[in-house]
Amino acid sequence: xxxIVIRSLVRGLVHSRSFSSVAGVPGGxxxxxxxxxxxxxxxxxxxxADGGFQWRRFLNSSTAVAxxxxxxxxxxxxxxxENPQEKEKEKDNALVSSYWGIYRPKITREDGSEWPWNCxxxxxxxxxxxxxxxxxxxxxxxxxxxxAYRVVKxxxxxxxxxxxxxxxxxxxxxxxxxxxxxxxxxxxxHLKSLRKFQHSGGWIKAxxxxxxxxxxxxxxMIELVQPKWYERLLVITVQGxxxxxxxxxxxxxxxxxxxxxxxxxxxxIHSYTEYLKDINEGKIENVPAPxxxxxxxxxxxxxxxxxxxxxxxxxxxxxxxxxxxxxDIHFQGKELRESAAPLGYH
Numbered sequence: 504x505x506x507i508v509i510r511s512l513v514r515g516l517v518h519s520r521s522f523s524s525v526a527g528v529p530g531g532x533x534x535x536x537x538x539x540x541x542x543x544x545x546x547x548x549x550x551x552a553d554g555g556f557q558w559r560r561f562l563n564s565s566t567a568v569a570x571x572x573x574x575x576x577x578x579x580x581x582x583x584x585e586n587p588q589e590k591e592k593e594k595d596n597a598l599v600s601s602y603w604g605i606y607r608p609k610i611t612r613e614d615g616s617e618w619p620w621n622c623x624x625x626x627x628x629x630x631x632x633x634x635x636x637x638x639x640x641x642x643x644x645x646x647x648x649x650x651a652y653r654v655v656k657x658x659x660x661x662x663x664x665x666x667x668x669x670x671x672x673x674x675x676x677x678x679x680x681x682x683x684x685x686x687x688x689x690x691x692x693h694l695k696s697l698r699k700f701q702h703s704g705g706w707i708k709a710x711x712x713x714x715x716x717x718x719x720x721x722x723x724m725i726e727l728v729q730p731k732w733y734e735r736l737l738v739i740t741v742q743g744x745x746x747x748x749x750x751x752x753x754x755x756x757x758x759x760x761x762x763x764x765x766x767x768x769x770x771x772i773h774s775y776t777e778y779l780k781d782i783n784e785g786k787i788e789n790v791p792a793p794x795x796x797x798x799x800x801x802x803x804x805x806x807x808x809x810x811x812x813x814x815x816x817x818x819x820x821x822x823x824x825x826x827x828x829x830x831d832i833h834f835q836g837k838e839l840r841e842s843a844a845p846l847g848y849h
Contacts, residue, residue: 612798622722623799627715629847630801631814632821637772639820641765641827645834651762659770665737670778670787671728674815677771678721679738681822683746684753684764685714691753692839705844706829712846713822719799720815726793727808758833761826768823775816782809 610618610625618625643652666673689710696703730738753760781787792806800814825845832842 620795620798623719625798628799628801631817633813633817635817635820635824637776637816637820639823640769641762647756647759648762651759652766654763655766655770658767668777668781668786670774670781671724672730672734673774674724674778675721675728675730676734676738676741677774678717678724679742680745681767681771681819682714682717682721683742684749684760684767684826685710685712685717687746687750687753688757688760689714691750702840703844704840704842705846706839709825709844709846713825716818717822719795720818723793723796723799723811723815726795727790727811757839758830761830761833765823765827765830768819768826771819772816772823775812775819778812779809779816782812 607621612618612625641648643649662673662676666676689707692703692707692710695701696707749760752763778787782789787808789807789809792802792808792811796802796811796814797804797806800811802810802814828845829839832839
């Protein structure tokens with residue numbers, strides 16, 4: 504049957520290049536076919552203007568794609584001539600390749616101005632809760648509590664010696680370390696959830712949220728302080744050692760790991776309090792707040808360095824509470840997934 508159909512098609516193409524009667528074509532309508540269309544696997548039958556049908560290439564064939572792109576370019580060419588400024592703007596925002604259909608939607612601030620950041624979006628911003636109790640402290644009672652407390656106090660000694668009262672540089676070092684525990688904890692909980700086919704109770708997202716918040720602290724401080732080459736080298740060394748040490752510690756004892764982070768956050772609160780003290784006393788200039796901080800914390804347009812340090816300190820207090828809370832859950836013999844995670848609790 505297939506041979507008969509093919510033979511009929513070939514004969515019709517050779518003799519008249521058209522058919523007056525084809526099955527499925529009403530009223531003897533004529534159907535135009537070309538050799539290229541028959542040979543191509545990417546063709547389809549489409550109605551013609553005279554009531555017949557034509558074989559047309561699918562858009563995934565190279566010729567059709569080129570034709571379609573040519574039409575689009577010709578149409579866009581007129582618009583580009585009319586709006587050269589918009590063309591340059593689109594060119595700056597264009598992706599390397601749009602083949603995958605990936606693009607960034609146009610995002611604006613509340614006042615209608617263009618959103619300038621690609622490291623965070625408007626829905627990730629918030630207003631810091633400054634009413635949190637900064638003086639709250641977890642008294643070490645158990646053996647592991649005392650170990651965690653002593654470890655953090657020992658870690659503070661070389662930091663005080665190296666940075667002294669250069670709190671800007673100290674903050675840069677502090678944030679490069681503070682952003683590690685949340686990432687490590689979230690990663691290990693993620694793997695555990697995959698292995699055991701269990702929900703995490705929201706703790707994966709909560710810990711990664713904490714790590715992201717700490718990273719934004721660093722991005723803000725870098726706008727204010729440019730560390731020297733040896734300070735950058737120190738950051739790389741400390742981060743490498745701390746990441747691996749905390750990774751092993753979290754595998755061995757999550758409750759100890761979270762308790763150490765809780766005490767580290769208490770020390771961070773103390774450091775930022777001293778930072779604010781020097782700003783109030785005029786030892787450190789109260790410069791205008793970086794633009795990234797104004798958008799991230801939704802600060803007033805005229806915000807100053809003092810406002811930035813105040814909201815960062817509030818964030819650290821929230822991280823203190825989250826990690827002490829996580830450690831308490833483990834000390835009670837439970838898993839984190841058994842207690843709801845404080846999502847959105849910066």
